[in-house]
Amino acid sequence: MTHEDVVTKTTELKESILNRVDSLMTESSDLDLKNKLDNVKIEVNSITPSKYNYYRLTELKNGLN
Helix, strand or coil, X not given: XXXXXXXXXXXXXXXXXHHHHHHHHXXXXXXXXXXXXXXXXXXXXXXXXXXXXXXXXXXXXXXXX
């Protein structure tokens, strides 16, 4: 996997995860869950593209489904 592929796939994963987190936040009325999901959004937005972070994001996406 080239660096360009990693950047592209990481960006796609981040967008997908953020969309899922946003939908979970709108569906939930639990304040504690919303705070945790907000922290997830902050963490996902701060991730830089790398093979390791791509793996982390893949695992996170799998956990959200």
